[in-house]
Amino acid sequence: MVEFNNVSVWFDDNLVFKDLNFKVNDGEFVFVTGPTGSGKSTLLRLIYMDIFPNRGKVIVGRFDSRKIKKRQIPYLRRRLGIVFQDFKLLDDRNVFENVAFALYVTGAKRKEINRKVLMALTEVGLSHKKNSMPDELSGGEQQRVAIARAIVNEPFLILADEPTGNLDPDTSTEIIELLKRINLRGTSIIMATHNYSIIEMVKDAKVFQISNHTLVQIK
Ligand SMILES: Nc1ncnc2c1ncn2[C@@H]1O[C@H](COP(=O)(O)OP(=O)(O)O)[C@@H](O)[C@H]1O
Ligand SMILES: [Mg+2]
Structure with a gap:
């Protein structure tokens, strides 16, 4: 459903991702973690095609970053839910x-x-x-x-970029419980966070850490 094939991304001389391969399947709850500036938001922006890889490709549903036309991007975004x-x-x-x-x-x-x-x-x-x-x-x-x-x-995938970053712990827990419930009904979720106590709240989640310009699965 989401697939990154040998994706490299850089801004001027600032390398963010190098030869990243990454896949998310139907119904998964996936965390992406890593320190500030490591590329969490960049990864999500690649999925909603706000930016494009310098090398490689990103596939989201029936959309391919190398083939998508500018006028098709709103149709991709309509199939996604994005939370900031x-x-x-x-x-x-x-x-x-x-x-x-x-x-x-x-x-x-x-x-x-x-x-x-x-x-x-x-x-x-x-x-x-x-x-x-x-x-x-x-x-x-x-x-x-x-x-x-x-x-x-009714998106097939929700992208959440540090959705609890401005919230206190109890309120954060409520938001995570809500996202878990949405996920249980079949919607995939990819959430960026650097907060491990949030990650521990979702037992069955896969967890990827950004390290050395790529993603390493740690759970
Ligand atoms: N539009 C941009 N122009 C230049 N550099 C950018 C841009 N977006 C992100 N970056 C750089 O890419 C790196 C990753 O940023 P980001 O994805 O926002 O990290 P995170 O979300 O993990 O904090 C940072 O070094 C950041 O400065
Ligand atoms: Mg960010």
Whole structure:
């Protein structure tokens, strides 16, 4: 489902990945860990094709980094759910509209949008906050809205870039429990984190560490 073939990435004279081979199968929960600046975000950006390998290729579902056209990238992103450390909610829209946003461009009907948004908000336990503005929510609630937005299109894969990085330990645990539940229903998850106590919360996860410009499986 996700496959890296001999991927090398560098920025000017800064080498990030060299001949990286990496594969994620259907339904897996995968952690990518490594110190700040080692390339965790770069790895995820390669998957949502925000950047491209200097050498080698990345395959995500039916998309190939060497063949994909610029206009196809939104279709790839619609099949993915992406969650960031800083939530990235739209401050001038309420919770409902933040989650609905990605559905408008798909041409979905109003009734369908309503149903999907409420289902996603129910899944994250926030249907009662659908009319709230982001700044009226706690950090944990904002991240749950971001997760609702990520799952509303029923993605096959969720990419989470340090999603608990701005949250306290209890709230982080809630977010991980939520992602575990989503994973149990079949959605694959790739999460970047440098926090080992987070990694230990997901028993069956695979864990890869970035080391020497490549990924080493440590669990
Ligand atoms: N757009 C960019 N331009 C130049 N250098 C970059 C860019 N993005 C990332 N880097 C560099 O690539 C390395 C990996 O960065 P990043 O993937 O953000 O690491 P992490 O997420 O593990 O902290 C760092 O040295 C960073 O400075
Ligand atoms: Mg990062």
